[in-house]
Amino acid sequence: DVKVTQSSRYLVKRTGEKVFLECVQDMDHENMFWYRQDPGLGLRLIYFSYDVKMKEKGDIPEGYSVSREKKERFSLILESASTNQTSMYLCASSSVYYSYEQYFGPGTRLTVT
Amino acid sequence: AQSVSQHNHHVILSEAASLELGCNYSYGGTVNLFWYVQYPGQHLQLLLKYFSGDPLVKGIKGFEAEFIKSKFSFNLRKPSVQWSDTAEYFCAVNTLYSGAGSYQLTFGKGTKLSVIP
Numbered sequence: 001d002v003k004v005t006q007s008s009r010y011l012v013k014r015t016g017e018k019v020f021l022e023c024v025q026d027m028d029h030e031n032m033f034w035y036r037q038d039p040g041l042g043l044r045l046i047y048f049s050y051d052v053k054m055k056e057k058g059d060i061p062e063g064y065s066v067s068r069e070k071k072e073r074f075s076l077i078l079e080s081a082s083t084n085q086t087s088m089y090l091c092a093s094s095s096v097y098y099s100y101e102q103y104f105g106p107g108t109r110l111t112v113t
Numbered sequence: 114a115q116s117v118s119q120h121n122h123h124v125i126l127s128e129a130a131s132l133e134l135g136c137n138y139s140y141g142g143t144v145n146l147f148w149y150v151q152y153p154g155q156h157l158q159l160l161l162k163y164f165s166g167d168p169l170v171k172g173i174k175g176f177e178a179e180f181i182k183s184k185f186s187f188n189l190r191k192p193s194v195q196w197s198d199t200a201e202y203f204c205a206v207n208t209l210y211s212g213a214g215s216y217q218l219t220f221g222k223g224t225k226l227s228v229i230p
Contacts, residue, residue: 031216040122042203042222043157050216058217090157094216100145100207102218104157 003027004105006091012111019078021108023091029103030096032074034058034066037088037107049074050096081112115140117206119221126194127229134189134224136204145207146187147218148178152200160202163187174198196230 007022025032033048035058045058047066055066063085067075074093078085088109092102120135138144148160161172168180178189187204204221 035220040222042119043220045217045219048216092157096216100216100218101147101159101162103159104149106156 004091004093004103006089006105006108008108009106010109010111012113013078013081014113015082017078017081017112019081019110019112021076021078021089021091021110023074023076023093023105024072025074025091025093025103026072027093027095027103028071029093030071031094031100031102032068033092033094033102034064034074034076035090035092036060037090043090046076078110081110083112086110086112115144115206115208115219117204117219117221119202119204119224121224122222123225123227125227125229128196129193132189132191132194132198132226134202134204134226136187136189136221137185138187138204138206138219139185140206140208141185142208146178146180147205147207148172148176148187148189149203149205149220150200151203151223157203160189194226194228196228199226199228201225 004025034046035043049055049068065077090107091105094102116139118137146163149157150160151157163170163180171177201223203223205218
């Protein structure tokens with residue numbers, strides 16, 4: 001079974017702090033994704049990566065950056081956290097060879113106070 | 114850019130009732146279609162998918178969905194729901210085109226299903 005893990009289930013940070021969310025997948029998938037999930041808005045893509053050191057902006061990249069130094073790890077960085085970044089963050093991965101189906105991690109619920 | 118519409122924000126059903134959740138997408142080309150489910154406190158998981166062939170696809174836990182190309186729809190159905198089906202359901206579309214963008218899924222806003230025992 002594909003496993004996608006995220007470093008924290010719950011995180012509380014203060015406004016202005018730099019925040020790192022980590023995601024690791026164990027299936028050698030080429031693609032990795034970061035979404036945020038908000039009630040009534042569904043999942044919105046922040047960034048994705050299709051290869052090491054490669055990244056593409058999603059629909060809502062403002063205020064976020066990403067890093068992918070190793071194939072299995074994809075980090076989401078909030079340079080200066082703000083209260084409107086309070087949300088559930090989901091990481092996902094997929095293989096280019098098997099139907100582009102995405103596998104999701106358990107999510108990190110981030111609260112910025 | 115493609116978009117996905119889910120018509121119902123919250124559906125409340127009694128056990129044994131039939132379920133149909135609507136999903137429409139806007140892209141006119143070749144698509145891959147998915148339904149994901151998120152049970153309370155759990156991570157998002159795949160319920161079923163359509164890539165090609167028979168437009169009626171069957172998924173886990175008795176769910177099925179029908180792809181109607183002319184209507185740009187991929188509605189989810191279940192003949193008889195159970196309390197354990199209480200969850201949020203997301204329709205998603207993966208459009209097929211060249212370039213890095215082809216790996217993306219576009220999600221609908223989700224439909225919460227509450228099943229009353």
